[in-house]
Amino acid sequence: MHELSIASAVVDSVLEYLDAHEVKKVMTVRLAVGELSHVEAEQLRFCYMAITQETAMENSTLEIESVPAIVECPRCSYRGRPKYWADAISAAPIPTLECPTCGGAVEPVEGNDCAIKTVRFVA
Amino acid sequence: MIQTIEASPDEIYDIELEHSLLEANAKLAKENRSLLDLHGISAIDVMGAIGSGKTTLIGQLVGRLKDRLGVAVLNGDATTSTDADLIAGQNVPVVQIATVNGCHLDANLVGKALRKIDLSNLKLILIENIGNLICPAEFPLGSKARVVVVSVTEGQYMVRKHPHMFLGADLVVVNKVDLAAAMEVSVEELAADVHKLKPGLKVIPTSCKTGVGLDELTAALVAR
Secondary structure (H helix, E strand, C coil), X not given: CCHHHHHHHHHHHHHHXXXXXXXXXXXXXXXXXXXXXXXXXXXXXXXXXXXXXXXXXXXXXXXXXXXXXXXXXXXXXXXXXXXXXCCCCCCCCEECCECCCCCCECEEEECCCEEEEEEEEEC | CCEEECCCCCCXXXXXXXXXXXHHHHHHHHHHHHHHHHCCCXXXXXXXXXXXXXXXXXXXXXXXXXXXXXXXXXXXXCCCCHHHHHHHCCCCCXXXXXXXXXXXXXXXXXXXXXXXXXCCCCCEEEEECCCCCCHHHXXXXXXXXXXXXEEHHHCCXXXXXXXXXXXXXXXXXEECHHHHHHHCCCXXXXXXXXXXXXXXXXXXXXXXXXXXXXXXXXXXXXXX
16 A cells, blocks of 8 residues: 555645645645556545645645656667556566567666656646 | 746736756765765665565575675565564665655665665675665666566566556566476566566566576676
């Protein structure tokens, strides 16, 4: 349940901003969650709902936008979407760090982070 | 950077925060790394499921290394100090990091633990993360390498079930290989799964019972 750590970081960051400004109520917080980050959206929503109670963020909506992974290959200079492992036993194809063109190891360059994009509030 | 847009008076405002949620931990991890570099210490983050054999492996590594170089252990455990006690029996500095209900170590806790030990004579710090094959992946600690321990007793599909953990690993240990036949688990297939996720990632099969692979693992970690 590291989603609780992430949700706490969201709430701390937003409340810190609110303290410095005259904000009455937060309506929406929009997050950008990278495909390669390990954040489960439903658990994050649940944690967010639980810990925003009795704050200016209570009943606000958490919108989660997914950021696709982009990888780069140091060997063949491929840049683009990762190769997926389709026939693993998971519910969805697994992004891998195998270069789709040369089979070497790629480096992730996008889709690793988890960030607050925007906050909508009433002042 | 904070920009205010769509500002109609006493109404609804949108602000762009562009604030990374992983940055606070990443920043502390960098501070830990600077402190370790300053003392010429390599820290190794040892991650793996509960019961994968992290503590026993660390105990074996400490036994092989303590007369050659200064080694210390940071022992993450949710509640007990049993693992830390076991390592402390070898007379090396040990700090137990009790996360209480936390499912992973973070850079802040590791930073606090580093301030508890005398770093001046150390060369290697082994950090035992909380037994968990999901959550620790998101929280770098400032280590030089991240080692994932998976054991054959966890079954054939442990790698593909927890792909994220392996994408961020620098070294994978397949432990308890002495039990592979009894478990009907193929060590080669586990290694093949690792390489499907990350080509070229070093995989070392080990057994703390027979001692196989332990010298190779010791050498691989010292080389870091």
